[in-house]
Amino acid sequence: MTITFSPKQLKIINAPYDHTLEVNEGTPRSSKTTAGVFRYADYLSWSRDQNHLVTAYNQEQAYRLFMECDGFGLIHIFGDLAEIKHDEHGDHLLVQTPNGEKKVYYKGGGKADSKKAITGMSLGSVAFCEIDLLHMDMIQECFRRTFAAKDRYHLADLNPPAPNHPVIKEVFEVQKMRWVHWTIDDNPIITEERKKEIYETLKKNPYLLQRDWFGNRVIPSGVIYSMFDMEKNIKQKLSGKKIEMYFSGDGGQSDATSVSCNIVTRHKGKKRAYDFKLNRVAHYYHSGKDTGNVKAMSIYAKEIKEFILWCQEKFEMRRSQVFIDPACKALREELHLLGVQTRPANNNSKDIKGNSKGIEVGIERLQSAMTNEQFLLIETNEYDHYHFIKEIGMYVRDDNGKPVDKDNHCSDEARYSNNYFYKRYVLGG
The missing domain is CATH 3.30.420.280 (Nucleotidyltransferase; domain 5)
Incomplete structure (x- = not known):
């Protein structure tokens, strides 16, 4: 199967590994997750660390977004060189690489006690799917679990959050980070006709237009249940x-x-x-x-x-x-x-x-x-x-x-x- 990547996807996949954290932030359907999966597969192929982690709000989402990824996930990239396994640390993808076996665990990270699932583990890297939906305790524990890594690496993606979202100040601003902005124009498979259709829908609401078309962080004044509190509720x-x-x-x-x-x-x-x-x-x-x-x-x-x-x-x-x-x-x-x-x-x-x-x-x-x-x-x-x-x-x-x-x-x-x-x-x- 031939895969056509956009220029931005190719730039991300082939970039040097010179940052503690790489963040792909932008609109839905911008192809940022697909680029991240191929980038992560490249990292796994040469990393000297054996254990790695993919985390999303729950385990099902971690599997769907990174392992499966609409047919472009890790299980498809590695094909016969990978299989789903289970050990004392949980479910994982066992991958055969030129640099030895790699175990890529996939776990939920949206709950206050999610970090218990990785306590005591040593990890070489962590991929955060929709990092803004993860519990902050889990995020911080993930960074601690990679302190002893030989080739320490973190990759995150997200749709634009509100400007005051805690992940910006408590994670992005304290890490050595490469941040890349994505819009729907970066997706090579979406036609101009479909882009026009999406734009005509989004332009009816300024909030959605800024967030889901331009990929900007905007204050969610138009969100109906903005008073819902992730801690109190x-x-x-x-x-x-x-x-x-x-x-x-x-x-x-x-x-x-x-x-x-x-x-x-x-x-x-x-x-x-x-x-x-x-x-x-x-x-x-x-x-x-x-x-x-x-x-x-x-x-x-x-x-x-x-x-x-x-x-x-x-x-x-x-x-x-x-x-x-x-x-x-x-x-x-x-x-x-x-x-x-x-x-x-x-x-x-x-x-x-x-x-x-x-x-x-x-x-x-x-x-x-x-x-x-x-x-x-x-x-x-x-x-x-x-x-x-x-x-x-x-x-x-x-x-x-x-x-x-x-x-x-x-x-x-x-x-x-x-x-x-x-x-x-x-x-x-």
Whole structure:
């Protein structure tokens, strides 16, 4: 197979290894990750260190982005010279190189305790996928794990974060770094016609145009849930008395299907006898558009039922309700055939509150729940919150202040779950 690289990709792949950290930052679909994978493969071919690490928000993403990479990942580059293995340190790609065997471990790094998975390991290098989504403790531990490397090397990629993102000051500005900016023009396989189509979509929103077309760091004034705090709204475990478990979902075949497991907990109140919190404890997500694997509704229903049963066993609770977007009639019917009864979710279509109506009422409720730390994400090893966290950073308003109907499947079903919580526990509590 012949691969055509852009001039920028070739420059990156062939650059000298004279920096502690190399960062590729820019727009989605700019081909920066592909260039990084080939660059990393070149490094592995001559490095004198045996153990290396690829880390992303979770292990699945680390594998998908770097090992697989749409057919251009490490497992494809090395072909018969590589195979997936497992040892006492975890899953890894064992690669045969001219300079000996290399073990490339792939692990999740988005949680506060992720660093435990690499404590005690000695690494020659680390590749950070979407470094802005990783937990800072994990990032810093990765740099410590390479202190004794013979050929120390770090590679990171990311879409442009907000200018005040901690990774800029705490990582980029303290390392000897080579920073390269990428835009969609650096991708050799995207046609001019497709670029025009993407531009026409992005130009409707100044925030998206600057971030996803020009690749600039911009203050996310247009992001609807900008008040979500990665520290205050994410907890490592449930606290309080468990009161109710219910599920909320939004679905489609080409669009993303997103279903969350929600547990309401009761806590000793400050202003009244009890306060309640809405804990998003697990998340099923699949996008036919993003993965290229469009599933039948019957398959989605089967996987969602498995997700529901897993949650019930994991948290030792029985579900009370399964709310699904009223527009997803096919998904509801398939779930009914499997014995999972559903109810239409409250999508705010009839809500009016002051000057707000419809979806805006639900958005304001969820914004308040986030601000008041009533809405929490609880970390779990399976069914994690990668897609939710990523999406709420992209769910924005257009020039007229209206929510853009894009990147909103997780946000919509989170709004549905909060509507139920609000009416039953905030108003009724």
